[in-house]
Amino acid sequence: MSRLARHGWCVATALVVPWLVLAAPGPLKLAGIxxxxxxxxxxxxxxxxxxxxxxxxxxxxxxxxxxLHPGPITQIPVLALLGWWWGRLGRQGPPIERSFSLxxxxxxxxxxxxxxxxxxxxxxxxxxxxPALHTWLAQTLLTALLAPLLCSLQLLLWRQxxxxxxx
Amino acid sequence: xxxxxxxxxxxLGAVVQAWPWALLVLALLAVRLSKGVGFTDAYALLSRPFxxxxxxxxWVRSGQALNDQTRLRxxxxxxxxxxxxxxxxxxxxxxxxxxxxxRQTGGWWQQLVIGRGELQGLRPGMxxxxxxxxxxxxAGVTPTTASVTLLTDPGSRVGVWVGRVRRHGLLTGIGTSRxxxxxxxxxxxxxxxxxxxxxPASTLxxxxxxxxxxxxxxxxxxxxxxxxxxxxAPLEAVDWVQVRLP
Numbered sequence: 001m002s003r004l005a006r007h008g009w010c011v012a013t014a015l016v017v018p019w020l021v022l023a024a025p026g027p028l029k030l031a032g033i034x035x036x037x038x039x040x041x042x043x044x045x046x047x048x049x050x051x052x053x054x055x056x057x058x059x060x061x062x063x064x065x066x067x068l069h070p071g072p073i074t075q076i077p078v079l080a081l082l083g084w085w086w087g088r089l090g091r092q093g094p095p096i097e098r099s100f101s102l103x104x105x106x107x108x109x110x111x112x113x114x115x116x117x118x119x120x121x122x123x124x125x126x127x128x129x130x131p132a133l134h135t136w137l138a139q140t141l142l143t144a145l146l147a148p149l150l151c152s153l154q155l156l157l158w159r160q161x162x163x164x165x166x167x
Numbered sequence: 168x169x170x171x172x173x174x175x176x177x178x179l180g181a182v183v184q185a186w187p188w189a190l191l192v193l194a195l196l197a198v199r200l201s202k203g204v205g206f207t208d209a210y211a212l213l214s215r216p217f218x219x220x221x222x223x224x225x226w227v228r229s230g231q232a233l234n235d236q237t238r239l240r241x242x243x244x245x246x247x248x249x250x251x252x253x254x255x256x257x258x259x260x261x262x263x264x265x266x267x268x269x270r271q272t273g274g275w276w277q278q279l280v281i282g283r284g285e286l287q288g289l290r291p292g293m294x295x296x297x298x299x300x301x302x303x304x305x306a307g308v309t310p311t312t313a314s315v316t317l318l319t320d321p322g323s324r325v326g327v328w329v330g331r332v333r334r335h336g337l338l339t340g341i342g343t344s345r346x347x348x349x350x351x352x353x354x355x356x357x358x359x360x361x362x363x364x365x366x367p368a369s370t371l372x373x374x375x376x377x378x379x380x381x382x383x384x385x386x387x388x389x390x391x392x393x394x395x396x397x398x399x400a401p402l403e404a405v406d407w408v409q410v411r412l413p
Binding site for chain 2: 023024033
């Protein structure tokens, strides 16, 4: 069982993600595009709690976020995949905690998430590529810029919770 | 008559002394011949402090506005009656005001969330307007909220009409702040500045709602002409919207 999920409030922090998506705070936008909040929450969770917990958290978060938007486009597969991948990375080798590493992982995650949305949109209908690439680029860059600050703080908090649970 | 009396010219000195009177006569003649130029202008200048003030102007404007409203109401009633005779989509009955509680005008989805929902009678498909014109349609409802897909969303498609050239088109969101208007035929004769309204033949949205203004036209687009439309409602700034109830 997920060690973080034993603390109910840790799971409840996932609710911040859809609320941030809805609130869309203006100062945290780049060219009108918000960051991928789901990536910024999922990355430290999966790194701290492993692949199974990461995949489940990704799928749950995807369900929440899909409920906020109309249309058949989904974020569930990519978020679940990212959660599983980052969980494996967190379990193999030394713990990932450098700012550059977190930024790079967030950049790859946001790029994959945006890429999957573009792919689904193109498959479903004629969606102009140029505005989509603008959104993809801005969101990827902004997510990577915010990740070192936000993800390192969360990672510290989750690891403290896990170590506290062991003790 | 006394013989030998001679005509005497006035003395030069007297003529010189009378020159101001001569000037006055000349000025009066000038006023008379010019129909008051200078005189009425001087009067206007002097009497300016006593002209009708802003209050009188407001009265006139409010009277004009009342007249316009009455005329608009009458035309609206006529329009409804004629549309019902033709069995076309109505303008929509009453309007329900709703606050914008979430605004996502950038990113993958372009939508608003408003603070009214199913409990207030909102249903998917209803048209949503803001000061300026149509902004989108309701895509989903919860008991107390509704999500509005904006005209700029890539999934949005609305039939529109350019009244000047009497041409139909399909307004398609492309993910930017300005949607694309795709016409049904080549060379429809539109030009930048033409006003775009919802199609009178639309079955999805009420007819003749203002949508925006054509900003640029691409005549070389295939298979038919395309135009970029600047929406008349400011999506970034709108805080309250009106939902058109049937």
